[in-house]
Amino acid sequence: MKKVPIIIMLSLIINGFQLIQAQQDLSLTLEEAQSYAIEYNKAIKNAELAVDVAKKRVMETLAAGLPQMDASMNYNNFLGAEIEIKFGEGMPPTRIPFKPTSNLSITVGQLIFSGSYWVGLQTTRIYHDLAKSNYEKSEIEIREQVALAYYSALVSERSVNIIMKNLENINDVYNSTSTMYSVGMAEITDVDQLAVQVSLLENASKSAERQVEMAYNLLRIQLGVSAETNITLTQTLNEILTDVDLLATLSTPLELSKNIDFQMMNKQQLISKKQIDMERMNCLPTITGFYSNTQKVLKPDFDMTPPNLIGLQMNVPIFASGMRKARVDQAKINYETALNNKSLLTDQLMIQEKQLRYNLTTAMEQYESQKENVEVSKRVYDNLNLKYQQGLVSSLDLTTANNNYLQAETNYIMSMMQLLQADLALNKLLNTL
Structure with missing residues (x-):
């Protein structure tokens, strides 16, 4: 009879362990990763708390004009x-x-x-709107950072796969060359050159695997999860590129009113203007x-x-030796500064838009070029590998072709990364993330 409670206890322990394990495993598409980060990222939580603080400040200012009772x-x-x-x-x-x-x-x-009370109430409401805009900006930045981390992890994994596949091919050639050397059909220099190539690829694979872990750690930080959380990315670079409408991004015009930085600058300008009204109202009776x-x-x-x-x-207020006038003048200067900052931001956004469109167009061209280059390099390598098996080319020719193919694959992956980054940057500017 004592065995039954023991079995129940073991069952509970196993179920609990499975629950904890399930909580530590995440399988995410890019969109799911962005949504998860918005819910759990620490920076987002702080921005949300800042909105709550601004809301309470509005209530505090409003309460100052309501009846006050003291005993x-x-x-x-x-x-x-x-x-x-x-x-x-x-x-x-x-x-x-x-x-x-x-x-x-x-x-x-x-x-x-009290004139200053009403102006102060209006100002705190603008601060509340500014805090909400800051939260929205934090969301946009988190979406961007998660996407970059997601891309980086996929690129790192793709690099590992390419190196491992390349290593497997070179190992096959090395083994066959060693066999040929043992029967006198190959030179020792061919074996040595291939051995060096194998060693280089093994070291490259180890380095690439460490890069994968670093990329996943960066993604864990953005998602707001612990270092022990296992993350599985359920989308590939090709799938993400298929979902991205690059031509639509290029054709979307920039509307300054939708840009989050421009919206926040407008609110800063309103606050500066209200500060002038505040200083003027301080001259009125209470x-x-x-x-x-x-x-x-x-x-x-x-x-x-x-x-x-x-x-x-x-x-x-009757006389303050010019102090109140000086404060009004300071507020006017600050307002003029805010107008200049808004004009400067407008110019910067317009120039940035042109540059980002150029970057995206260039990245699209580079991607198509590198894609074709990979196909050519692969055909050259396969052809030289066949000739090497027939004894028509040297191992040096083969390793050179292999290195060229590996470099072409690397360039192709990086062109994919740059293309996605360029699209991401332009969408961020257009506020269409």
Whole structure:
């Protein structure tokens, strides 16, 4: 009977381990990886918290113009002090001691007019919008960074596969050459040259495998997962290229109003303009109303203070030796600076658009060229390999052709990477990621 609880316990442990393992394994397309990062990336979480802070700041500013209620209680002891009062000439003075007093007061205040309050409320709302735009920018940047990390991991894996396939081919040639040498049909120099080539490819494969792990670590950081998480990329570079509409990207016009940096610059300009209004409003009076109710817990013998009090208070700035004017002038200068920054950003975005379109066009041309180059290099290598088996070319010719083919494959992969990067950069500028 004791075996049953043990079996149940082992089952729970195994199921728990499988659950943990499932939580540590991720199989993601590019779009799924971007969505996952937006949900779990630490930088995105901080940007989301910044939006919450800005929202609370709006509530804080709004509450400053709503009724405020305070309560206070005090206790006073005059330590036996007395007052002497003569009620007539020649009469002895009457001593009246000060008794301890205690008051409980409730005060309600209400802001009636304050120009700076309304401007401040409008400004905090713009700050809230700016925080939301910053969150949107963080999303765009995370999408870009995840895509770059995804591409890098795929390129690294593709490089490993190419090197391993190349190593397998060279190993076959090396083994057959060694056999031919053993029967006197090949030179020792051929064997040595191929052995060097095998060694170089083995070292290259090890280096490429380390690059793969580095690429996956970068992707883990962007996804916001632990170093132990196993990630499987379910899309290939060719599949991603098939999904990308390069011609549509090139034909999409730049609308500055949709660019996130331009949107944020507009909000910065609005804030600078509101700062001018804020400094001007500080020259206007502030009016507040209040009501107070005081209850005497310990009353003195003579109490003529009424319990209820209502009133208005107006504070009027009169003279500040030019300080307020200087602040208004500073705000105007800051606003002019914001206008210049906006104009500068506009010029930069227009120039960047042209450059990114040139980059994408060039990357498309390079990709087609390298794709054709790989096919040619592969045919040359296969042809020389056949001739080498027939003894018509030397091992040096074969290794040279092999190196050329390997370099062509590397250039082809890099052209794919550059093409995807160029498309990504232009889409980011157009805010179409």
